[in-house]
Amino acid sequence: MASYSEELLDRQNPDGGWGYGKVGSSWTEPTCYALLALASGEVYSAEGSRRTVAARNGLHWLTSGQRSDGGWAPRPGVDESTWVTALALLLPPGLSAGDRQRASQWLLNQSGRESGFIYRLRLRLLGVRLDPTQQFDGWPWYPGTAAWVAPTALTFLALQKLNSSTGDAQIQKRLAEGKAFLLARRCRDGGWNHGSTQALGYDSDSYPETTGVALLALHGSKAPEIGNALDVAERHLMQSHSLEATSWLALGLLAHGRSPSEVSVMPHQGTVAISLAAIAGAARQGRNPFVS
Amino acid sequence: MQQSPEPPAKGETRLSASPNLSRRQWVAGAAGATILTGCGTAPAPGKLAPVSILRAASYSEDLYALMQRIIAEHRLDVRGKRVVLKPNLVEFDQNTVINTNPKMVHAALEAFRAAGAADVRVAEGPGHRRVTLDLADAAGYFSTFPQFESLFTDLNLDAVTKVNLVRPHSKLSSLYLPNTVLGCDLLVSMPKMKTHHWVGATLSMKNLFGLVPGGVYGWPKNVLHWAGIGESIADLHTLFPRTFSIVDGIVGMEGNGPIQGTPRPMGIVVAGADPVAVDATCCRIMHIDPRRVSYLTLAAGEAQLHEDLIPQAGEKIASVSAAFALLPSLESIRLVNPASGS
Numbered sequence: 001m002a003s004y005s006e007e008l009l010d011r012q013n014p015d016g017g018w019g020y021g022k023v024g025s026s027w028t029e030p031t032c033y034a035l036l037a038l039a040s041g042e043v044y045s046a047e048g049s050r051r052t053v054a055a056r057n058g059l060h061w062l063t064s065g066q067r068s069d070g071g072w073a074p075r076p077g078v079d080e081s082t083w084v085t086a087l088a089l090l091l092p093p094g095l096s097a098g099d100r101q102r103a104s105q106w107l108l109n110q111s112g113r114e115s116g117f118i119y120r121l122r123l124r125l126l127g128v129r130l131d132p133t134q135q136f137d138g139w140p141w142y143p144g145t146a147a148w149v150a151p152t153a154l155t156f157l158a159l160q161k162l163n164s165s166t167g168d169a170q171i172q173k174r175l176a177e178g179k180a181f182l183l184a185r186r187c188r189d190g191g192w193n194h195g196s197t198q199a200l201g202y203d204s205d206s207y208p209e210t211t212g213v214a215l216l217a218l219h220g221s222k223a224p225e226i227g228n229a230l231d232v233a234e235r236h237l238m239q240s241h242s243l244e245a246t247s248w249l250a251l252g253l254l255a256h257g258r259s260p261s262e263v264s265v266m267p268h269q270g271t272v273a274i275s276l277a278a279i280a281g282a283a284r285q286g287r288n289p290f291v292s
Numbered sequence: 293m294q295q296s297p298e299p300p301a302k303g304e305t306r307l308s309a310s311p312n313l314s315r316r317q318w319v320a321g322a323a324g325a326t327i328l329t330g331c332g333t334a335p336a337p338g339k340l341a342p343v344s345i346l347r348a349a350s351y352s353e354d355l356y357a358l359m360q361r362i363i364a365e366h367r368l369d370v371r372g373k374r375v376v377l378k379p380n381l382v383e384f385d386q387n388t389v390i391n392t393n394p395k396m397v398h399a400a401l402e403a404f405r406a407a408g409a410a411d412v413r414v415a416e417g418p419g420h421r422r423v424t425l426d427l428a429d430a431a432g433y434f435s436t437f438p439q440f441e442s443l444f445t446d447l448n449l450d451a452v453t454k455v456n457l458v459r460p461h462s463k464l465s466s467l468y469l470p471n472t473v474l475g476c477d478l479l480v481s482m483p484k485m486k487t488h489h490w491v492g493a494t495l496s497m498k499n500l501f502g503l504v505p506g507g508v509y510g511w512p513k514n515v516l517h518w519a520g521i522g523e524s525i526a527d528l529h530t531l532f533p534r535t536f537s538i539v540d541g542i543v544g545m546e547g548n549g550p551i552q553g554t555p556r557p558m559g560i561v562v563a564g565a566d567p568v569a570v571d572a573t574c575c576r577i578m579h580i581d582p583r584r585v586s587y588l589t590l591a592a593g594e595a596q597l598h599e600d601l602i603p604q605a606g607e608k609i610a611s612v613s614a615a616f617a618l619l620p621s622l623e624s625i626r627l628v629n630p631a632s633g634s
Contacts, residue, residue, distance in 0.1 A: 148511070
């Protein structure tokens with residue numbers, strides 16, 4: 001685990017952010033996951049003061065990137081706030097209360113285009129029956145598009161964290177919808193793929209990484225569907241070889257009290273995967289920054 | 293895996309297969325092309341670049357010699373150039389053939405290197421799976437390419453530059469695109485010959501969906517669906533009109549493609565410098581009427597898709613064609629008279 005920590009600190013760019021690979025310009029997503037890994041304690045304990053400086057510089061890079069609408073773009077030079085705003089809200093204190101409020105409001109203003117009034121009215125006028133998996137509000141990757149499993153799960157986690165301190169009614173309503181969305185988008189095997197359970201009537205199978213992140217978001221849920229999903233996650237874990245996928249699966253299983261096996265993974269690792277592995281390592285020791 | 297470093301300076305990037313054009317000149321040229329097609333006035337029909345249909349019974353045949361032959365026949369001068377090979381990687385299912393076979397891509401890499409290319413990379417941005425290297429590993433790329441990771445760019449996570457669309461076919465006004473592709477001298481689209489449950493066939497033009505970065509737009513690249521799938525394909529073609537195409541038709545996919553279809557052994561490779569001509573030819577090989585494939589008519593106009601305007605080299609269409617199974621909803625795009633190509 002210490003090697004993950006050292007690798008992560010070595011990858012930090014001079015501007016304070018992290019790129020997706022060993023080298024490369026800074027993006028919001030890997031920067032947020034690297035900061036979550038630092039916050040999980042695994043990297044702190046390994047690196048002493050070096051991690052403190054890394055966290056401070058990383059947070060500075062991130063906070064300076066918040067856009068006037070309250071959200072974050074995926075990277076500098078992209079002029080649109082997207083789903084990565086949820087990741088910024090998952091971070092421990094570092095944003096001011098006002099900035100958190102603006103970010104959460106941006107997220108609350110987003111929903112899948114397929115659940116919008118105009119789209120549903122159009123379906124009704126065309127005599128098309130609403131797909132039962134599309135009746136709940138989730139979150140899109142990119143504004144103006146449909147909702148999918150991963151951005152819904154991560155936004156759910158961010159708003160759940162916020163709700164624990166604010167108890168906001170609007171947040172609670174969206175959390176209820178988000179949970180229903182995730183449960184409705186399970187594949188035939190009981191896990192989750194990107195969010196399309198069927199294409200033209202043909203069933204689709206689940207993926208390991210999305211099954212892990214959906215289970216993580218549904219931590220604490222007693223829904224009857226969860227048991228089968230956990231079994232699917234355990235099967236995926238035994239067959240997966242990517243660090244990113246196995247880390248999400250471990251986080252999802254741990255969130256429901258299962259003890260995931262340690263598995264061997266492929267050597268090629270992006271910054272997101274390394275960060276998630278560090279977070280999963282901390283979660284095995286009871287420190288999961290996604291839910292605590 | 294490598295990502296291109298910083299966005300290129302505005303106006304300085306050299307674009308696909310246009311080494312002597314600056315971005316500004318290239319966008320102006322692309323704009324002119326868009327005006328011709330985007331306003332509904334189809335270009336006057338004229339001969340397209342030739343298309344080669346070559347036999348290759350299996351992936352164990354000498355694909356390297358076949359790629360050398362394609363480079364020679366189409367007079368591709370890649371000496372000192374940066375070449376990006378763009379296979380089609382979608383998902384992995386050991387029971388079918390979703391992805392471009394890695395042996396095809398490896399043979400192309402070796403052939404372009406032998407032809408003097410300064411740099412040859414493999415690049416792809418899958419639409420569903422986030423962990424691209426995991427997918428590439430499952431699809432056999434790591435076992436086929438020595439040090440695959442050092443040759444590969446994940447286009448979903450590459451540095452990007454915003455490119456404006458002038459008079460687009462779709463509802464898009466601009467797209468962020470990966471610098472690795474914007475900065476290369478020759479983009480080679482290497483799709484699998486497959487049916488597609490929404491647009492009929494997925495070939496070298498639809499394969500360009502993989503250029504649109506998931507890191508910006510997400511997985512899937514749903515912004516393209518809402519903007520119109522066929523229209524978005526035509527827009528990407530407008531942005532990369534000089535893409536060279538090499539289609540893996542050794543084993544294609546029929547039925548409920550592009551993911552859940554069934555393997556269809558065809559024993560051919562189809563190649564050419566005009567993606568419209570290559571895709572129209574592949575459609576005829578699959579017994580699909582190219583004039584009923586929306587993105588082909590948008591990109592070129594129906595008249596331009598006439599078989600007589602597409603010079604053929606190698607095998608004749610009639611000698612290799614076979615009716616691909618289509619979903620019932622797509623039977624209307626089936627060629628009425630395959631023998632005559634209409």
